[in-house]
Amino acid sequence: MARKDYKDLRSYRWYGVKDLRAFGHRSRTLQMGYARQDYAGKPVIAIINTWSDINPCHTHFRERAEEVKRGIWQAGGFPVEMPAISLSEPFQKPTTMMYRNLLALETEELLRSYPCDAAVLMGGCDKTTPALLMGAASMDIPCIFVPAGTMLRGNWRGNTLGSGSDSWKYWAELRAGNITESDWEEIEEGIARSPGTCMTMGTAATMMTAVEALGLTLPGAASIPAPDSNHARMASLSGRRAVEMAWEDLKPTDVMTEQAFENAITTVMSMGGSTNSIVHLVAMAGRLGVKLPLERFDEISKRTPWLANIRPSGKYLMEDFYYAGGLQGLLCELKDLLHLDAVTVNGKTLGDNIASGGIYDEDVIARRAKPLGEQGGLVVLRGNLAPDGAVIKQTACDPSLVQHTGPAVVFNDYNDMAARIDDEDLDVTKDSVIVLRNAGPQGGPGMPEWGMLPIPKKLLKEGVRDMVRISDARMSGTSYGTCVLHVAPESFVGGPLALVRSGDMIELDVEGRKLHLDVSDEELANRKAAWTPPARKFERGFGAMFAAHITQADKGCDFDILEGTAATPEPEIH
């Protein structure tokens, strides 16, 4: 691969030229304690670090950033760590999704406004992964992703605990009176034992593996548990590689091709991955001008076997997946469904990178000949209730509910649901279809992960653990149940979900890809004419910017001003 000359690097404009501005850049770098030989003639490698004191999934990123720097120094680069907003899934309200595009924007502008020749992107906790890569794709300088890795298995009295999934499970048991408050406290102490992201097949694990399949990490990086010493070595090697990428000018547009996105979607489907990945992959692709209609996900799902036996759809956790062969092992089983010639950040093809992969526990990663399911995890639904599509995770549904017709029980918003869901007088049975509206991109705002709507307490006591639930919200990848999500257009902007009334019959047919409201077109038109839009939620600030520019779920919920590939000028150096 042809190598750049030093004068062709972006940073040369800051450091190399002989003018007053460059004098300032050099003298201010010396001010920070660096000697001239530390940076002169070297590529500047930005480390975009999403560490913060309030992100438990990224606790180890302070150390990892030092390990990345070690690799950069050793390979002859000049490392510059730049913190970016952390997007801590467990803490940030109303939802980290509200801020994904803010981190994407911050990443793009950090890389543009400073003398960066390449970047190491450090993320993992849910939205940090797509956000960093959306920004990097728009900036299009060489970038490599360091996934945070998943945390170790949780443990409670000999029971393995998985993030999120077992919280929901034991919360239902607590509400049903089957475990005590003291049990619940012990679970609280045992469910999150180390740094790292959720170790179920949540959005974090889904997106980290998808991004490796996209070609944006070193081979095998996404499967390494966060506390494993292999993770530290991977971080250091990623730093080394970023320096080479700067000289080679291997950019996101060389890697994030339509074929690479198809590899990522195939991976998500075979992993039983999170529904959130659809929104994120559509948004990431949109930054490169690659169109990913929802139907593409459905087509790939139909031809891709489900192989990863990971909770919530399966039995094991990501730590087990790593020991069983990890992503490289899984991808080896899918070779005929992948574009093996797709280029990755190490300069080799995906086919090269998985050549030595293997499966060491067939209960954790199923063989192609004996898949856990003939199809992938995610299904796209259409119908008069979701003209622009909706999504369901079929591998996380109770099989008895995937074809179901029942009367709607409608909640107008989250507060309405919280106030009434456990009311003993609520007119609801196990056959009802629970509907939540005003939980979409505008309505939430930010499409909070409310989509695993709670089962009414009186039904929990009767032993009911799953029901058909429908919303324009998202759902955590760690959640499960027959939950129809991402209904588009959302109710807040007048989508058909806004017109449903309690008692209306709703039909779900997962096999037939159908979501139907059994109300005549004429009646729906009358209801629409009488519908009044909800009041705007924000008059100023980021919320107002969000409301003005956010797109619907089927479009990836990017800001309309950030989509696409229109040129953005490089900063002037004077």
Ligand code: FES
């Ligand atoms: Fe960070 Fe789940 S809370 S990945």
